[in-house]
Amino acid sequence: MLIVDDETNVARTLSMVFEREGFQVQTAYSCAEALKILDNKPALDVIITDLNMEREDIGLEVARAAQQLSKRPIVVICTGYANTSNAQEALDMQVDYLATKPADLPELLTALNRLLALRTARERGATQ
Amino acid sequence: MTQPARKTGTALIVHGDLGVMTGLQDALSNSGLSVITARDLPTALLAVTQHYFDLVLVSSRVNEEGDGWPLAGVMHMVFPNSYIAVIAPDKNVVSLQAAVNYGANQVFEFTSSPLEIVGAILRRMPAVSRPVQ
Numbered sequence: 001m002l003i004v005d006d007e008t009n010v011a012r013t014l015s016m017v018f019e020r021e022g023f024q025v026q027t028a029y030s031c032a033e034a035l036k037i038l039d040n041k042p043a044l045d046v047i048i049t050d051l052n053m054e055r056e057d058i059g060l061e062v063a064r065a066a067q068q069l070s071k072r073p074i075v076v077i078c079t080g081y082a083n084t085s086n087a088q089e090a091l092d093m094q095v096d097y098l099a100t101k102p103a104d105l106p107e108l109l110t111a112l113n114r115l116l117a118l119r120t121a122r123e124r125g126a127t128q
Numbered sequence: 129m130t131q132p133a134r135k136t137g138t139a140l141i142v143h144g145d146l147g148v149m150t151g152l153q154d155a156l157s158n159s160g161l162s163v164i165t166a167r168d169l170p171t172a173l174l175a176v177t178q179h180y181f182d183l184v185l186v187s188s189r190v191n192e193e194g195d196g197w198p199l200a201g202v203m204h205m206v207f208p209n210s211y212i213a214v215i216a217p218d219k220n221v222v223s224l225q226a227a228v229n230y231g232a233n234q235v236f237e238f239t240s241s242p243l244e245i246v247g248a249i250l251r252r253m254p255a256v257s258r259p260v261q
Contacts, residue, residue: 087224091235098228111229122208 002042003027004034004049004062005078010101014048014078017105031058038065044073046112051079057086063095074115078103135250137182138162142172142199143215144190151242152185159250172199181207183253185245188216188223197226204231211253215245 001023005011008029015025023046028034031053047066051059063075077090080101090098097111139161143149146167153163164179166172168191175181184203188196200214213234216223227235234252236245 082221082225084219084221084224087221087228088219091224091228091232094233095228098225100225118205118208 001025001046001048002034002037002044002066002073004029004031004047004053004059006030006050006053010050014103017109021109030054031062034062035065038062038069041069043071044069045116046074046076048076048078051077051086052081056081057089060086060089060093063090063093067093074112074119076108076112078108135160135182135253138164138179139183139185140164140166140172140175140179140181140203141185142166142169142190142196143185143187144168145187148187148215148242152246155242155246156183156185159246169195169199173202176203176206181210183211183213183249185213185215185249188214188226197230200227200232201230211249213245213249215240 001018003011003014003025006029011027011029015027018025026037028037034049047062049059049062051057053059059077059079063077066073066075074096076097076099077095078099078101082098082100087098096115099108139156141149141152141163143152144167149165149167153165156163161183164175166175184207186196186200188194190196190199196214200212204212212232213236214227214232215236215238217238219235219237223235234249
């Protein structure tokens with residue numbers, strides 16, 4: 001899992017929560033850092049990105065780059081600044097989940113587990 | 129404006145308002161789709177067990193406020209490659225967020241006409257790739 005947030009405390013907290021849930025977590029503290037990681041085409045199951053970092057809505061670029069990976073990870077946008085414009089763009093991009101800050105962590109975990117289970121089921125179905 | 133291409137396949141409309149549903153049904157039928165309708169959740173779920181749907185068009189309010197969203201989520205899980213559109217009271221952050229989280233593709237407002245809704249869907253909906261039943 002890759003967590004992208006320019007607020008160090010948020011990134012670290014999310015990282016701790018998801019590590020406790022058994023995820024291997026990598027963190028990036030800016031869009032640029034995240035894009036550099038994604039350039040190396042890592043095998044990611046999930047990417048959780050903030051929206052406003054170096055500039056407004058730049059997290060959509062992280063989401064877009066993640067969707068270009070050969071094995072598309074589950075893409076979650078977590079933001080305190082959702083508006084109709086960026087939410088519409090997230091919908092148009094078919095982002096998997098849009099969470100608002102402060103994130104409801106149990107709800108986010110439930111959603112992630114559901115999305116991961118669905119993806120696994122579909123992959124299994126595709127190979128049968 | 130570009131005319132939407134004529135489509136094939138089967139659509140499900142789930143809407144509590146008979147007038148709106150009829151308008152949507154006519155517009156979709158005229159575009160070449162077979163249409164199944166449901167005015168409540170049990171009928172919609174029954175339809176899911178009987179048909180494959182390429183397009184599902186759901187009101188966010190079927191019988192009570194907000195009950196259409198989880199139905200859209202169910203449709204997305206059952207028909208992951210199908211196009212899911214939801215008609216909501218407003219196209220605001222809350223409804224757009226619900227659309228993302230329930231796996232919908234597009235949101236329309238209650239004030240949109242059936243022709244506007246169907247035209248917009250057909251312009252964006254990918255062509256049906258499986259054989260038509």
